[in-house]
Amino acid sequence: MNAEQALIAYVLRLADNALILGQRMIEVVAAGPELEEELANANFALDFIGQARMLYTCAGELEGQGRSEDDFAFMRDEREFQNLLLLEQPNGHFGDALVRQFLFESFYVHLLDGLTRCSAPGLAEIAARAIKEVKYHLRHHSQWLIRLGDGTELSHARVQASLDDAWQYTGEMFVADAVDTVVHESFAGPDLEAVAVLWRRDVAAVVEQATLALPGDQAMASGGKDGRHSEHFGFLLAEMQTMQRSFPGATW
Amino acid sequence: MSKQEWPLYEVFIRSRAGLSHRHAGSVHAADDQMALDNARDTYTRRSEGISIWVVPSARIVASDPAETAAFFDPAEDKIYRHPTFYEVPDGVDNL
Structure with missing residues (x-):
């Protein structure tokens, strides 16, 4: 795998992460526990969808074969998506979804922070935009975790169970494979070992x-x-x- | 799940530097920080502001509508309180 191929794969992974998490969050639109939380969730979901759009477009330009954001999002099969397992986990109850967001966003802010200093064309700009959105998401979800954990006996027990259930999906974030390594070395991309240390500190x-x-x-x-x-x-x-899939190329 | 509603907060937003905060609406929230978040997510989605205040609605002291006459009517016929009877001398640009 040369550096260019690794970069395309890397950007597609970032895009898949954003799209799949955004899609999961959109599933609970109109089912929020309160009007204000409903709006927040929809805002956050659209932030992720927006990031996915920018990243897919960026990947398409790097690839140079004329694939659009829609081609990547809607015309690829399961095996071609390379998002983290954590992000595709079902929403469950409010605490489950909240913990999933918290664990991922605690990682994602540090990943994006590293990417703002990378040398890959276009990617640093996208990261600089995305990090502002994700910092706010993380603040929101951290506060909710504290509220529920330090809340009633019932909320504490339930959100602890959510945390225990989701934990098994966190290891994958920090295992650098060939794509991560090449982007780290050739494009000054984030160092996942350093990100892991920061993540562990913040989450703890x-x-x-x-x-x-x-x-x-x-x-x-x-x-x-x-x-x-x-x-x-x-x-x-x-x-x-x-x-x-039913109406290929349909627009409105 | 409890059906008890979260307390109400009034939201004030400053749209840009130099202007004062203006009442934008209200949100429900369980605590102060949540009120700030909810105000941000509800009222500044379209770049409406650069600063937000939230205040528990219960802490606002309001005039009583039943006392409107006593409160406000007496000012109506005091036209001399409006500075319209003074002639501005020539050469005074800023008064």
């Missing part, structure tokens, strides 16, 4: 403030970066792609 601080317990070391699930997804993914993709 919020979890402690939330009076929750950090889950212990355990076997970590992986496969998302290789296109091997959990059983939930096919359903997500089917719903997301049905229009373009």
Whole structure:
């Protein structure tokens, strides 16, 4: 794999992460617990969809074969998506979805921060835009984690269970494969080991403030970066792609 | 799940530097920080502001509509309180 191929794969992964998480969040639009939280979730989901659009367009330009953002989003199959497993996990209850957002965004801000200093054409600009959005998401979700963890006995127990359940999907974020390594070395991309240290520090601080317990070391699930997804993914993709699959090229 | 509603907060937004905060509406929130977040997500989605204040609605002291007459009517016929009876001398540009 040469540096250009690795960069395209890398940008597509970032785009897949943003799209799949955005799609998951959109599933609960109109089901928010309060009007204000409903609006926040929809805003955040659209932030991710917007990032996915910029990143797919960037990947298409790097690839130079005329593939559009829609081609990447709607015309690829399950194995071609390389998003993290954490992001495709079902929404579950409010605490489950919140923990998923918190764990990912704690990682994503540091990843984006690294990317703002990378030398890849276009990517640094996209990261600079995205990081402002994600910093706010993280603030919002950190506060919710603290509120629920340090809330009632019931909210504490439920959100602790959410944290324990989601933990197995966090290891994958920090395992650098060939794509990560090439982008790190050839384009001054983020160093995942350094990101892992920052992530651990930040997550531990919020979890402690939330009076929750950090889950212990355990076997970590992986496969998302290789296109091997959990059983939930096919359903997500089917719903997301049905229009373009049924009416290819349809516009409105 | 409790059906008890979260307390109401009034939202004030300053649209740009130099202007004062103006009342934009209200949000429900369980605590102060959430009120600020909710105000941001509800009222500044289209770049409406650069600063937000939130105040618990219960802490606002309001005039009583029943006392409107006593409160405000007496000012109506005091036209001499409007500075329209003074002639501005020539050469005074800024008064």
